[in-house]
Amino acid sequence: MSAKPLKDRVTLVSSETLSDDWVALTKHTFDYERRDGRKDRLSREVYHRPDAACVLPVDRARGTVLLVRQLRLPAFLHGDTEPLWEVCAGTIEDEGPEACIEREAVEELGYRLHELKLAATMYGSPGSLSERVFCYTSAYTEADKVSEGGGASDEGEDIEVIELPFDDAYARIASGEIVDGKTILLLQHLKLASVT
Numbered sequence: 001m002s003a004k005p006l007k008d009r010v011t012l013v014s015s016e017t018l019s020d021d022w023v024a025l026t027k028h029t030f031d032y033e034r035r036d037g038r039k040d041r042l043s044r045e046v047y048h049r050p051d052a053a054c055v056l057p058v059d060r061a062r063g064t065v066l067l068v069r070q071l072r073l074p075a076f077l078h079g080d081t082e083p084l085w086e087v088c089a090g091t092i093e094d095e096g097p098e099a100c101i102e103r104e105a106v107e108e109l110g111y112r113l114h115e116l117k118l119a120a121t122m123y124g125s126p127g128s129l130s131e132r133v134f135c136y137t138s139a140y141t142e143a144d145k146v147s148e149g150g151g152a153s154d155e156g157e158d159i160e161v162i163e164l165p166f167d168d169a170y171a172r173i174a175s176g177e178i179v180d181g182k183t184i185l186l187l188q189h190l191k192l193a194s195v196t
Contacts, residue, residue, distance in 0.1 A: 009033035013041070024048040049131035053097040054089035055105060056186035057113050057140040058166065065169050065190075066109050066140065067183070069160040070151070075179070083160065085169075085178045087186055089133070097134035105138075108159050110149030113138040119189045124181055135186055166190065 011031040019025040029043045057066045069083040090104035098116050105113045120135045151157025170187050172178040178187070 004033065018045065045128065047129050047131075049091075049129055051092045051097070051132045051134070052089055053092055053100040053104070053134040053136065054087045054182045054186070055101045055113065055116070055136040055138050056087045056183070056190065057105070057109065057111065057138045058190060059140055059142070061141070063166050064163050065166050065187075066111065067162050067164065067169060068108055069162060070158060080179065084180055085162075085172060085183060086180045087135075087183045089182065092134075097136070101136055101138070106146060106149075108149050108151050108157075109161050110145055110147040111140050112144045112146055113140050114144070115139040119186060122182070122185065133182055135182055135189075137186060137190060 009032060013029040013031060015029075016027045017024060018027055025045060025047050027043055027045050029041065032040050032042050034040065058064070066088070068086050068088055070086070072080075072084045072086075075084055088101075088104055088108045090100055090108070092100045095103070097118075101116060102113065105111055116136050116138045118134060119137055122133050122135060123129065124131065124133055149159065149161045151159035166187075169178070170191055173184055173187060178184060
């Protein structure tokens with residue numbers, strides 16, 4: 001087994017942009033020294049997405065959470081013909097992850113959140129996406145509602161905001177209704193932490 005760190009076993013040879021519409025898709029060719037010392041030249045296509053942040057707000061007094069439902073075209077094309085159940089999420093712009101969450105919560109959910117707590121930082125699909133997702137939980141109450149939410153219509157968003165009991169939301173993982181990875185992660189995080 002190689003004692004070299006990974007950074008000393010990967011050498012980028014070339015990068016070719018294949019598409020740069022919504023996000024950049026780049027074909028990278030690189031030399032890779034395997035753990036047994038053999039060397040390979042490999043190519044991988046990577047979608048270079050900016051980092052993102054997501055949040056699962058919980059009202060502990062009432063035992064409820066806020067989720068959204070919306071069209072996700074890749075899932076729809078794969079046969080999931082209902083809007084996906086998800087936590088509120090967005091792309092980090094010129095801001096930190098917490099500022100992103102605060103902005104997206106008002107835009108998508110219509111709520112101001114407090115007590116943001118980082119649960120995990122993850123790569124959703126590290127074989128093809130560069131995006132890291134900062135996953136938070138937060139607190140909210142009925143008094144924190146500031147608008148109807150629903151997303152930015154000028155960006156094509158048509159987001160349904162749903163408040164439901166935590167146990168109901170959690171049961172939707174086993175029923176197959178919730179299939180989004182970040183949503184499953186945060187619901188399981190709350191369940192294991194016995195937050196609700």
